Amino acid sequence: MINQLQEKYQLSLLLLLSIVAVLGVFPFVVIRFLEHNYVAAIIDMTLVIGIVSLVAYAHKAKQIRLVSAILAIFINAGVVTIVVANGTGSFLWVYPVFASTFILVRPIEAFIINLVACLSLLALSDIFETVSLNSFVVTIIMLSMSAFVYASHGAKQFSLLETLNSVDPLTGALNRRAMSTDIQAALALAERQGVSHVLAILDLDFFKKINDKFGHAVGDKVLKDFVTITTTHIRKHDRLYRFGGEEFVLLISDSNKQPQAFIQHLRTAIKNELKTPDGQEITVSFGVASWVKGTTADTWLKRADEALYLAKENGRDCAVFSKD
Numbered sequence: 001m002i003n004q005l006q007e008k009y010q011l012s013l014l015l016l017l018s019i020v021a022v023l024g025v026f027p028f029v030v031i032r033f034l035e036h037n038y039v040a041a042i043i044d045m046t047l048v049i050g051i052v053s054l055v056a057y058a059h060k061a062k063q064i065r066l067v068s069a070i071l072a073i074f075i076n077a078g079v080v081t082i083v084v085a086n087g088t089g090s091f092l093w094v095y096p097v098f099a100s101t102f103i104l105v106r107p108i109e110a111f112i113i114n115l116v117a118c119l120s121l122l123a124l125s126d127i128f129e130t131v132s133l134n135s136f137v138v139t140i141i142m143l144s145m146s147a148f149v150y151a152s153h154g155a156k157q158f159s160l161l162e163t164l165n166s167v168d169p170l171t172g173a174l175n176r177r178a179m180s181t182d183i184q185a186a187l188a189l190a191e192r193q194g195v196s197h198v199l200a201i202l203d204l205d206f207f208k209k210i211n212d213k214f215g216h217a218v219g220d221k222v223l224k225d226f227v228t229i230t231t232t233h234i235r236k237h238d239r240l241y242r243f244g245g246e247e248f249v250l251l252i253s254d255s256n257k258q259p260q261a262f263i264q265h266l267r268t269a270i271k272n273e274l275k276t277p278d279g280q281e282i283t284v285s286f287g288v289a290s291w292v293k294g295t296t297a298d299t300w301l302k303r304a305d306e307a308l309y310l311a312k313e314n315g316r317d318c319a320v321f322s323k324d
């Protein structure tokens, strides 16, 4: 969800950049033509057309990160070219272009792109015969450093927001919001490409007794331990979500061809490793439902929940697979 928000934000920045390019650079294309400075006019025109085309492609293909990176390199290369070709007449464009780079790519990437552009300017342009090299170096370092600090701060805040939005604060498992988004994505993948997933609800057995006997704080620790243990036994692409209380959802990706064996292995591993403070084993019941054609998020969870009910009825510490 936050990722979608970030993509929309990045896309709106790209759109803004293309508007600025058209409104800010295009008049110079006309001015350069009128001045018969055709080289500069062609470079400016190439920049405008390149920026607008790349942004249109990003909008259509949703390749926002890739296009942003290409655009960052493109505008830096563009500003170096125009300064080399046009000299001090285009020199001031270096500053807004360097600052814009931090909007397009990660701070460290922007810093490197700026550095390469800066060194290219020093090597290729003769503007430093008229512009003070010391002033240029100091002002450009100040600009890049300020933009770097500001962009890094923004990136950290975004990552914190992402964590707050998608992670259960007690256990560190993903939360229900993330689960809803991922289930929808898994359903779309299954319908489009036949990449199916298995969904399991995991419920700790007699958890209330643990709370009653050892207190809520120990209950909390058991939940945390459960997440740590489970996470070490699932693969990178599998996802564990806290569904509520002592109930968790596991979304297992298609590449696991033997979900039954995997679930039984996981159940045994948790039983062997998850303990009460006095060393008693804690067991877990599983209700498991594979994706079938026509599955919705609600029916998938319902089938897993019904299977879990049967697992509890069967005496707990077991996994029941939905038959439909």
Ligand SMILES: Nc1nc2c(ncn2[C@@H]2O[C@H](COP(=O)(O)OP(=O)(O)OP(=O)(O)O)[C@@H](O)[C@H]2O)c(=O)[nH]1
Pocket: 170, 203, 204, 205, 206, 207, 208, 209, 211, 215, 216, 217, 218, 219, 220, 223, 244, 245, 246, 312, 316
């Ligand atoms: N410590 C702790 N306990 C919680 C939390 N959320 C829910 N619980 C407790 O989990 C317990 C769930 O109890 P039940 O629904 O009866 O389930 P159970 O005792 O595990 O029994 P079965 O599921 O039938 O095996 C309740 O006592 C809740 O108070 C939590 O965040 N921390």
